[in-house]
Amino acid sequence: MDARSALQAATSTTAAPHSPCPIRRTSDCQRMLVARGLTKEYLSGSQPLTVLRDVTFDVPAGAFVSIVGPSGSGKTTLLGLLAGLDTPSRGTVSLDGVDFGVLDEDRRAKLRGEKVGFVFQSFQLIPTLTALENVQVPLELAGRVNVREAASRARDLLGRVGLGDRVHHFPQQLSGGEQQRVALARAFVNDPRILFADEPTGNLDGATGERIVELLQELNRERGCTIVLVTHDASLAARTQRTIRLRDGVIVEDIRHDQSPA
Ligand code: ADP
Ligand code: MG
Secondary structure (H helix, E strand, O other): OOHHHHHHHHHOOOOOOOOOOOOOOHHHOOEEEEEEEEEEEEEEOOEEEEEEEEEEEEEEOOOEEEEEOOOOOOHHHHHHHHOOOOOOOEEEEEEOOEEHHHOOHHHHHHHHHHHEEEEOOOOOOOOOOOHHHHHHHHHHHHOOOOHHHHHHHHHHHHHHOOOOOOOOOOHHHOOHHHHHHHHHHHHHOOOOOEEEEEOOOOOOOHHHHHHHHHHHHHHHHHHOOEEEEEOOOHHHHHOOOEEEEEEOOEEEEEEEOOOOOO
16 A cells, blocks of 8 residues: 555545444543534524524434424424534534534535535435436545545445435436435435434335435444434334434433433
């Protein structure tokens, strides 16, 4: 291996599986996410509307956490703040030890590109690119692999979400559930340290949803990827390690489903 390849291998976040925290006590595990006093206000006319209020919690590395709550309770807003896509009115978020609040937009984007996968509730696929190209884009932007490898990895992931025969379709030629699976493959493609997913099984039938849940569990167990997902599906929430319930922008319940590190 030449010096350049060695340097790339040593610094690449995709070089090896992330080792999940081997110690099962929260206090001993590295904290992947730290949210402190998160408050988000919007202006509704001239009146401030508080959609998240003083939300505080930690997520250790390697955890699999679900966020549940009624429509309008602030789940999507919270996910956006945790992933550094949006900024809080008050409070702080640290991701893997880095406080988003001290970073400008460019550095936040860089940190997201290196560590974060995000599945939007509305998919946010690029309409002028095929499924394959949509999945390839983040890999090419990260610049860690050449175009051929990027295409091969993207094709493999699309196969794993059941879209091996749709790789050349454009988003508008795909059903909602198929677009959702492209969005999932795109979020996985950079082997993120943390994956945020907003209702990732919301548009899928039972069998397809099950396949996606298994993929998420595999990513969590085998790659040590921390996962934070929003769901309406109580049976999916029960399969995660911990469930945080929001109501009117406040955490009203935070339960562990097993002796997990979450
Ligand atoms: P959930 O995902 O739980 O359904 P959201 O986080 O999308 O809830 O929204 C929480 C509340 O914040 C809703 O009442 C919504 O109307 C409001 N909201 C979300 N985004 C904005 C915005 N950009 N401007 C004003 N209000 C917003
Ligand atoms: Mg939402």
